Amino acid sequence: MSQDNIFREVDEELRSDRMRALWRRFAPYVIGAAVGVVAIVAVNEGWTWYHANNAAQSSDELYAAFDAIDGGDLASAQNQLTALSVNGSGSYPVLAQFRKAGVLARQGDIAEAVAAYDELANTQSNPRLRELALVLGATLMVDTGTVADVESRVGSIAAEGSPLRNAAREALGLAQYKAGDFAAAQASFEAVVNDPMAQSNVRNRMGYYLAQLLSQGAIAEQPATADAAATAIDEIVSDEAPAADVPAATTEAEPAAQ
Structure with a gap:
């Protein structure tokens, strides 16, 4: 029994020596891998924090520019939006460029605003942002451009399937x-009226346009046109009706509808 114990102890000692030898051989690699994992996690967390911090700062800068616009300080707002479009983080530079173009239009610089929207349409990879820039530029061109100017921007967007088709149709209809x-x-206006996805306020606005065309005798009265115009007139009458003229039952029902 004592010999068995001796052999067992010798065997365990040999195993221990082998393990120590293996550890000395591979320890640098194991430790290096562990350090690498920790470093990767630390860099990732630091990068995430950096971007989150920059995004929060860009958000504050954008809202500061909005406040300047609301306060009428358009020159200061333009400077802030320009700085944000160059140095901002995340999607804020794109938002700043859109808002900057809107401020240009508000200042009366229509040509520069249209050029800014056209540049956005040509540089954005997101197709929806491209379409939005084209629609906004076309809307400005209604008063200052030609039908061809508007159609070149929104002609394809006015087709079925585009989320902005009704905004494009409205701009095109106004230019026409x-x-x-x-x-x-x-x-163009009736295409919006007949679109089941058009919002009620948009459909009513088309009705106003059609009612204007009818009152001028510019178009022949048709059932769809007459219905849209009648709906628009009803909206105008109901909006302008004095509170005293509204039946009591209707007045009491309004809070429930809200």
Whole structure:
């Protein structure tokens, strides 16, 4: 029994020596790998914090520019938006560029605003942002450009399936109305009215346009046109009706509808 114990102890000692030898051989690699994992985690966390901190700062800068716009200090707002579009983090530079173009339009610099929207449309990889820039630029071109100017920007967006199709159709219809092409304007406005996805306020606005065309005798009265115009007129009458003229039952029902 004592010999067995001696052999067992010798065997365990040999195993221990082998393990120590293996550890001495591979320890640098194991420790290095562990340090590498820790370093990667630390860098990732630091990068995440850096971007989050920069995004929060960019958000504050954007809202500061909005406050300047609301306060009428457009020159200061433009400077802040320009700095944010250059040095901002995340999606804030793009938002700043859109808002900067809007401020240019508000200042009366329509040509520069349209150029800014066109640049956004040409540089954005997101197709929805491209379409938004084109629609905003086309809307400005209604008063200062031609039907061709508007159509070149939103002609394809006015097609079925585009989320901004009704905004594009409205801009195109207004440009056609301004150019005296009343039949084309009627078709553009009625396309919005007949779109089941159009919001009620947008559909009513098209009704106002159609009612104007009817009152001018610029278009022939058709069932769809007459219905849209009648709806628009009803909206105008109901909005302008004095509170005393509204039936009591209707007045009491309004809070429930809200």
